[in-house]
Amino acid sequence: MKNITILYFAKLREEANKRDELLKTEANTAIEVFNFLKEKYNFSLSEDYLRVAINDEFAEWDDKITDNDILVFIQPVAGG
Amino acid sequence: MKNITILYFAKLREEANKRDELLKTEANTAIEVFNFLKEKYNFSLSEDYLRVAINDEFAEWDDKITDNDILVFIQPVAGG
Amino acid sequence: MLVSEIPLDSSALNKSMVNFSAGALVTFEGWVRNLNEGKEVIALEYEAYSSMAEKEGLKIIEEAKNKFKIIDAKAVHRVGKLNLGDIAVWVGVSSKHRGVAFDACEYIIDEIKTRTPIWKKEHYVNGDSGWVNCEHKH
């Protein structure tokens, strides 16, 4: 069992209706966490369209997560 | 006989020791005027290294000059 | 790179770049404009994952310093509610010779727009609003 923090921004913040949450999880990878939360909040964006950051750094979806990690699902940025 | 004006700038101004002068001349082309003044003031810059402007526009050395023209010998500009 | 909740003062930012060994300063200002993809914009807000945006921004600036022979580079991105004509992002690059300052400034703003976690929500005249690049994707 791990304790991790999720921060939400922009559209996902609006869809989750929160800025952050603490999660107790048995998930091993970032994608497992995302899939759980996508179902919980019915996110409109799929993982193909997002990147994940672990502890302020871009990471891969199948990277392992460890206790006290901070995860952020990074939507396409403002661009242009 | 034509009345023309010469304006001097930068190094040629220092060498001629004047900002401008009125010239009565029988010269037909810009290069003839320049050669006369180069000899008069012992200019350190030759026509290969200069351009000429007639009435605020770049011109050719063998362009004809006419009464009331304003001539300027354009040294290499500040560049860089 | 910094993320700022207060309006950007390009005059002060430009002055902060003064350096007697620099001959050139190239700056970029990104402004809030009144049209995006044909829709009339009345206001917008930027939201940042600030700690990561600042780290990623510093990486970009270090990359620019390694790639181009520049003296200094800085960037600041505004967050919060912005109005038409406000500065959303400022980038400044100083160098001895100007060519590399143009190249480095363009590199930095291109990378900031691609890589830093900062999002833009536009509010339109017709009452709609939306997160740019995030709508209608599944």
Add this chain to the structure above:
Amino acid sequence: MLVSEIPLDSSALNKSMVNFSAGALVTFEGWVRNLNEGKEVIALEYEAYSSMAEKEGLKIIEEAKNKFKIIDAKAVHRVGKLNLGDIAVWVGVSSKHRGVAFDACEYIIDEIKTRTPIWKKEHYVNGDSGWVNCEHKH
């Protein structure tokens, strides 16, 4: 393009470019720096054939507007005695999209440096002085 005998105020110049349909402003500032070709500079003066410099500058700006899809462009060149850190020349270009603003701004400053009749005399720490690009040529 204008030739100015008074110091350039880049803040006012930048503000003069504000336009709600523009999303990007790229500016170039050329500064007086303390070294040129290894010689230590303490001051310099610019001298212009102003009427022609302004006409040639306007041609350059018209060329830039024809070549690049920009909204507006302006340039101002200082003349007279300048000190270290002073702005010798300012160029600003606004556009909807930023890439062309970088290209146009670089085009304008490159052409100004090549074509406008403005000359620079440098004064060095050792007491020498000289017109840049005009010395020792016959």
